[in-house]
Amino acid sequence: MNDPTLMGPCADYEHDLVELTDGALPRERAGIVQAHLAQCARCKAWTDAFAAFDARLATALPQPVLSPQFDARLRERIATLSRPATRGELRARLEHEHDDLIGTLARAARRRAVLGAAGSVAASLCVLVAMRDVLAQHAAQLQAVAGGAWVLPGALGALVVVGALAWSARAGTLPLLGFSR
Amino acid sequence: MDDGIEQHLAAGRHARAFDLLVPAYRDRVFRLSYSILKDRAAAEDAAQETLVRVWKALPGFDGRAALGTWIYAITRNTCLMELRRRRPQVSFDDPDSAEAQHAAESIATGPAEDPERDNLLRLLETLPRNQQEAVRLFYLEDRSYEAVAGQLGMPLGTVKNLLHRARKRLMELARPDEVKAA
Numbered sequence: 001m002n003d004p005t006l007m008g009p010c011a012d013y014e015h016d017l018v019e020l021t022d023g024a025l026p027r028e029r030a031g032i033v034q035a036h037l038a039q040c041a042r043c044k045a046w047t048d049a050f051a052a053f054d055a056r057l058a059t060a061l062p063q064p065v066l067s068p069q070f071d072a073r074l075r076e077r078i079a080t081l082s083r084p085a086t087r088g089e090l091r092a093r094l095e096h097e098h099d100d101l102i103g104t105l106a107r108a109a110r111r112r113a114v115l116g117a118a119g120s121v122a123a124s125l126c127v128l129v130a131m132r133d134v135l136a137q138h139a140a141q142l143q144a145v146a147g148g149a150w151v152l153p154g155a156l157g158a159l160v161v162v163g164a165l166a167w168s169a170r171a172g173t174l175p176l177l178g179f180s181r
Numbered sequence: 182m183d184d185g186i187e188q189h190l191a192a193g194r195h196a197r198a199f200d201l202l203v204p205a206y207r208d209r210v211f212r213l214s215y216s217i218l219k220d221r222a223a224a225e226d227a228a229q230e231t232l233v234r235v236w237k238a239l240p241g242f243d244g245r246a247a248l249g250t251w252i253y254a255i256t257r258n259t260c261l262m263e264l265r266r267r268r269p270q271v272s273f274d275d276p277d278s279a280e281a282q283h284a285a286e287s288i289a290t291g292p293a294e295d296p297e298r299d300n301l302l303r304l305l306e307t308l309p310r311n312q313q314e315a316v317r318l319f320y321l322e323d324r325s326y327e328a329v330a331g332q333l334g335m336p337l338g339t340v341k342n343l344l345h346r347a348r349k350r351l352m353e354l355a356r357p358d359e360v361k362a363a
Contacts, residue, residue, distance in 0.1 A: 018345050023324065053351070060298040061305075061320045066208065072210075081237070093296060
C-alpha cells in the first residue's frame with residue numbers, strides 16, 4: 001500500500017523522468033529533474049522501477065538482423081529487372097496485358113448493359129403507369145370515340161416500346177439514360 | 182550521408198545512387214518492416230520488395246521530400262499491403278483481433294525458457310498497433326525518438342507520447358497483482 005512506485009511520479013515530472021531514463025532530456029532540463037529526484041522519494045522510486053522495467057523490455061524484445069544473403073538476393077532481383085526482356089517474356093507480358101484489358105472491357109460492358117436494361121424497363125414502367133392514370137381519367141371519352149378498340153393496339157404498342165428500350169439498353173446504345181460511361 | 186546519394190540522383194546516375202542507398206538504408210528499412218510485420222522472414226521480404234520499388238521509382242524521385250522520408254513511406258506502404266494480403270478482414274487496431282491472437286500464440290509457441298519475457302511480449306500484443314510498432318522500433322533503433330519519428334512518419338511529440346503511454350501501460354500490466362494489492 002505504501003509502495004511509492006504504485007502511486008506514480010509527480011505529474012509535472014512524469015514525461016521528463018521517462019526522457020531522462022531514455023537519455024533524451026536536454027542537459028539543462030535534466031539538471032532540474034535530477035535536483036527534484038534527489039528530494040522526491042515518490043519520483044525516485046518510480047524512476048528506478050521504470051528504468052528496471054525499461055531494461056527488461058529492451059532485453060525481452062527480439063533484435064532481428066538481416067540474413068547474409070540479403071544483398072545477393074537483392075542484386076539478383078535488380079539484375080533481372082535491368083536486363084532487357086527476351087522475346088518470349090515480352091510476348092507473355094503483352095498477352096497478359098491484352099487479357100487484362102479484354103477482361104476489364106467485358107466487365108464494364110456487362111455492367112453497363114445490366115444497368116441500362118434495368119433503367120429502361122423502370123423508365124418504361126413509369127411511363128405506362130403515368131399513361132394509365134391519364135387513360136383512366138379519359139376512358140369514357142376514348143370509348144365514345146373509338147368504341148374500345150384502342151385498348152389492344154395500345155397495350156401492344158406499349159409492350160413494343162418497353163421491349164425496344166430494354167433491347168436498346170442491353171446493346172449499350174441508350175446513352176440518354178446516363179448509364180453509359 | 183544522403184548528400185552523396187542526392188548528388189548522384191541530380192546527375193541522373195541512378196544506379197550509382199542506388200548502390201550507395203542500399204547499405205545506408207537496408208537495415209533501417211528491415212527494422213521498420215519488422216516493427217510492423219512482427220516476423221523476421223516477412224520483414225526481410227518486405228525490405229527486399231521496398232528496395233526493388235525504390236530502384237524502380239528512383240528516376241522519378243523529385244527531392245520534394247527527404248530521401249529517407251520517401252523510402253520509409255514506401256516501406257510502410259509495402260508492409261501495409263502485406264498485412265492486407267494476409268488478412269483482409271482483420272482490424273489491426275483491435276488487440277483482441279485474430280491477428281493479435283495469432284501473434285500472441287506464435288510467441289507462446291516459442292522457446293519457453295523465459296516465462297517473464299514471454300509474458301512481456303504477450304502484454305505488448307495487447308496494446309494498440311501504433312503503440313506496439315513504436316515500442317518495437319524504439320528498442321531496435323537504440324532508443325532514438327528521432328529515428329522512430331522519421332521512420333513512422335510522425336511528429337516527434339506524437340512519438341514521445343505514444344512511447345510514454347505504451348510503456349506506462351505495459352509497466353502497469355506487468356505487475357497487476359501488486360497494483361491490485363495496493
